[in-house]
Amino acid sequence: MFLAEEEQGALPPKGDFSAWYNELLWRAEIMDVRYPVKGLYVWYPFGFAMRRNVYDLLRALLDRDHQEALFPLLIPENEFAKEAEHIKGFEEEVYWVTHGGLTPLEVKLALRPTSECAIYPMYALWVRSHADLPLKIYQIVNTFRYETKHTRPLIRLREITSFKEAHTVHTTWEDAERQVEAAIALYREFYDRLCVPVIISRRPEWDKFPGADYTIAVDTVMPDGRTLQIGTVHHLGDHFSKTFQITYEDAGGEQKYTHQTCYGISERCIAALISMHGDDRGLILPPDPAPVQVVIIPITIGKRKEEVSAAAEGIGKELAASGFRVKIDTRDIRPGAKYYYWEMRGVPLRLEIGPRDLDARQVTAVTRLGEKSQIPRETLVDGVRDRLSSFSAALRERAEAHVRTHIGVSHTLDEVAAAVEHGVTLVSWCGNRECADLLEEKTRAAVLGTDVRSAYLVDAGGPCVACGKQGTTALVGRSY
């Protein structure tokens, strides 16, 4: 039985997450990993359509009060070298362009690992007056990092293809801090639309963005219990402002340094999306990001083929006119084969229409979670809308249950070591690096952050898990 399934091409079980993930990527036509350069992967059209939907969503959220722009990929060495702490954080990972054709360049050009050094010299020109502030700009671009660790499609790449980075400029530190909170709220909303639960925390000093005052991170818990950082928000203070001379004239006519933030999300959001919801049969996508929201399978047999096809066309048109992304699968293969095909690709809702449905003036609806029902033909659009929204709710609930059951509280290092085998854990931590290092050594897990914000949070309480001194709650886990 098991062998038969394998011959028919079942995925590895999701319990074997690494194998499941790798195979799903090409079976669901998301990424082709066979490009012959380490850490670079190809988006298939289906994966790209999903990417577009996800980033359209993100764009729509940002466009409420940000402007989209586009800065160059290449950064001259002298600009790149300006902020000492920043370059130190990235120097091991930068790709350099050293030649134009056969001619060595007088000034080497960096492929952006992130765009601060491309954007801020321009901000210095753009920002004149307090009336120009706040300035909130974002771009969606590729960035390059020469990763030395194991690369993994969508998760650790040498070319991040889909980096949304926002860079804001403010008059005061406090105003920038408010922007940090606004960005966190925006990211929460974004991930809610993807039905991906998140845990927000403040990264330890040594793990913050190079050149930032502090870094707030957005993490999620993957199926194997490891965490994935799927967003960061940085308060940059006036570090970059001083480096790049971004000043403004205040109402009193005085020149002052600006305060800045930046925050980013990469295609890791898609890794989280597919990993969180997928199952042994393939992808499961919430309606918002799904390239195909409703697939219609005409059950065409014998003499009524024309009639069924026409009915399928009719419901397809009606749903498309109501704004759904619909696909009618008219391929000349058996219906069962189509079911498997679209299940692999995560389509939220399947509508079947055959002679029996015609006679009963209905369509048969099956969600990707396997809930089967009939929708009267007359109330089709409402029926589809209902099923999609309850499908979203069910997905969100499922995902939250996963996170809730993979987060615990530990009071000793032994408990931590056991907990991080299958999830994340909250501990009490004194805040000293020595204790974090000891914890990492004993448990092979890291202190991810403090000031943990999560619906699943309980106060860890008690003395520091490593040294016994007074501590506060911190998030600990193994991360990708």
Next chain:
RNA sequence: GGGGUAGUAGGGUAGCCUGGUCCAUCCUAGAGCGUUUGGGACGCUUUGACGGCAGUUCGAAUCUGCCCUACCCCA
């Protein structure tokens, strides 16, 4: 960062140790013909591969070296 294993058709394997000139097989995909059709249909015909570069040799998938890529384990 350290170590290990491996690369043969779109995917998975055999052959390699012991070199021999049409590289075999399974799945899938494509082309063709026929029978099929409410959960992965079937028969027959056919297309398609030794990761790259160099070396050894009369002769290399096989031996040697380097490179590239992938996966696993440890830090």
